[in-house]
Amino acid sequence: MNTNNSALGIGLLTAIASSLCCIAPLLAVLAGTAGLASNFQWIEPIQPYLIGLSVLALGFAWYQQLKPVAMDNCGCEVPKSSFFQGKGFLSIITVFAVLMLAFPLYAKALFPAQEVSAVAIVDQDQVQTIEFAVSGMTCDGCEGHVEHAVKGLSGIVAVKASYKNENTIVKFDTSQTTLNQITAAIKTTNYQVKNHTLIP
Numbered sequence: 238m239n240t241n242n243s244a245l246g247i248g249l250l251t252a253i254a255s256s257l258c259c260i261a262p263l264l265a266v267l268a269g270t271a272g273l274a275s276n277f278q279w280i281e282p283i284q285p286y287l288i289g290l291s292v293l294a295l296g297f298a299w300y301q302q303l304k305p306v307a308m309d310n311c312g313c314e315v316p317k318s319s320f321f322q323g324k325g326f327l328s329i330i331t332v333f334a335v336l337m338l339a340f341p342l343y344a345k346a347l348f349p350a351q352e353v354s355a356v357a358i359v360d361q362d363q364v365q366t367i368e369f370a371v372s373g374m375t376c377d378g379c380e381g382h383v384e385h386a387v388k389g390l391s392g393i394v395a396v397k398a399s400y401k402n403e404n405t406i407v408k409f410d411t412s413q414t415t416l417n418q419i420t421a422a423i424k425t426t427n428y429q430v431k432n433h434t435l436i437p
Contacts, residue, residue, distance in 0.1 A: 244294045255288050256341065291338060348382075390418055394408040395407070407419055
């Protein structure tokens, strides 16, 4: 059972590690430490390997758990294993690992609800839409992190971040918020703003 516990531990740790780049932005927003998220960006390129290792380790743990137990020569009853060596505990760990592996798929939904405050627009000519080229975002959690930071500014009409397009599009009232303030808000998340483009 010692091999089984090792496989179980490896499976659990790699499942958590594979999602750290997506968990960190959420934890950063909840803890109020915006810079925390970028510390785990290095995980994103090795994420497929961590997922594969997690699946292999948990698969091996299940194989060890489900293989037939060898009977002893005297026909004596094999002692029962503890809860931590049984199928119930392995099932709990497997479900938790699957939730961790799937975290990038539902991370954005877990960000605290933050609506853009109602903006009183005096002059429609003062409303601009800017596309910021933002690098470093790797999942929906990163998008939520950037959007949360920008929505905290006054004068924001709409904001949409996309890790796939490596951009953030912000519609805002220039009389209430400046381009530099938006850039600074994005930078507080430790993602890099490469440039920006005015969208007519």
